[in-house]
Amino acid sequence: MPSVSGVVAAAPTPPEAALAPAHTDWLRHTLAVTGPTAVMERFQAAAAGSAVIPWGLDLDRMEEDWFLALAAPPESERAISLAGARILARRLRDAAHTNHQRALARLDTDRRCPFDLQRLPPVPPAILRLGPEDPASRAWLWAHWGTTRALRHVRALPAELDGRRRRMAELRVEFWSADWSPWQALRRLRRDWPDLTLDLRPHYGDAAAAASDTAIAHPLRTPSRQPGPPATRPTKRPRTRHG
Secondary structure (H helix, E strand, C coil), X not given: CXXXXXXXXCCCCXXXXXXXXXXXXXXEEEEEEEEEHHHHHHHHHHHCECCCCCCCCCHHHHHHHHHHHHXXXXXXXXXXXXXXXXXXXXXXXXXXXXXXXXXXXXXXXXXXXXXXXXXXXXXXXXXXXXXXXXXXXXXXXXXXXXXXXXXXXXXXXXXXXXXXXCCEEEEEEEEEEECCCCHHHHHHHHHHCCCCEEEEXXXXXXXXXXXXXXXXXXXXXXXXXXXXXXXXXXXXXXXXXXX
């Protein structure tokens, strides 16, 4: 069986609604995937994508939200005229539409992201139509990926595989995930790619690193032959805020 070894963030049993704090903490991770060269070639081809989730956007609602925020800002901030707020909200809408269309245009051809969860597995069309902020969309991401937003800043890292291990290959990537490790996605990868080993490690900063052998790390470690992620409840942990 493949394994998800190393220190991983808590993997609570998913509730009906996504477990997402009001303010998102972005957690940095490194993931090493190793296995036979031929299998790794297939995995890398399957995992590479554009890092674009083709959500449906409610541009009318977005424009109205921007207008209200501009027309009635917090008391400590200066308001602009209603006409100015309407003009700026429309410009923001147009910019959002343009950026979204550009992203969609490269969806099927761009493979620069080495670990794209939208390909492992993709969000179904019925959920995409709801948009990224809909509670059902968040719940789907939580249930299938283990996090509530797309991964950010995904990049390939130099391989560290021992050169003496012939006919073996490794993919190492770094990424940031929202509030939790993508533990549900890893569980599916373990099932779909039984010849691979996955080692996911979150990085909470120097304070957490110093405590890695104590209360934080030990209960979250997954043995190499354990059939699934640990059935632990969410616990407080040091977090690294990003963005």
